[in-house]
Amino acid sequence: xxxxxxxxxxxxxxxGHDRGVISVLAACRDAGMEAIYMHYNDPQExxxxxxxxDVDVVGLxxxxxxHFYVASGLLEALKERGLDTPVxxxxxxxxxxxxxxxxxxxKGVFGPGAAPGEAIRLISQLAAG
Numbered sequence: 001x002x003x004x005x006x007x008x009x010x011x012x013x014x015x016g017h018d019r020g021v022i023s024v025l026a027a028c029r030d031a032g033m034e035a036i037y038m039h040y041n042d043p044q045e046x047x048x049x050x051x052x053x054d055v056d057v058v059g060l061x062x063x064x065x066x067h068f069y070v071a072s073g074l075l076e077a078l079k080e081r082g083l084d085t086p087v088x089x090x091x092x093x094x095x096x097x098x099x100x101x102x103x104x105x106x107k108g109v110f111g112p113g114a115a116p117g118e119a120i121r122l123i124s125q126l127a128a129g
Contacts, residue, residue, distance in 0.1 A: 005033040005127030008055040010046045012062070012070060013039045020090055020110075021061035027116040028123065043073030050078065050085050056127035059119070062091040067101065075105045086126040090119060 009025050011018055021037070028035040036053055040046050050058050058078075060070055071089055078085055089101055090110035098109040108122040 005057070005124065006036070006053060006055040007033055007057045007059060007123055007127070008036045008038065008046070008050050008053055009059045009061065010038050010040050010049070011060075012064070012066060013041050015062065015064045015066070015091075018061065020063075021059070024059065024090065024110075024116045024119045027120050031120050031124065033123070033127070043070055044077045046074050047077030047081055047083070051081050051083060055085060057123050058085055058087045059123065060087060060089045060091075062089060062093060064092075067091070067093055067097065068104075071101055071106050072104055088119065088122060088126070090114065 007028050009021050011021055025035045025037055038049055046058060060074065062070060067089055071087065074087055086107040088108040089106050093109055093111040095111060101109050107126055110119050
């Protein structure tokens, strides 16, 4: 029996947009993954939860322009904890910001118009190693 992929989805507490992340989270569960959802105030909280929950992938949602702050903060916090957990970002991400996020170390960016299936495929690949 294969291990179920575990995915942590996180939304910055003051970011009120969650429709996209909820649909991706539901699609992950429908695909047989374990999906956890949290609100956070600081990327350190997400890194701590990723470690405690032993997740395979972290998905951040960003709809208020804070994607560079949260992605860089989370990547650094994961590194500080000795974790190499892949991070994907979705939400209202301008196309021009995708390359910078990928160069920072984010493994996938899903902006406006991305289908949940696109995210599920990448998350599945990342979780499989």
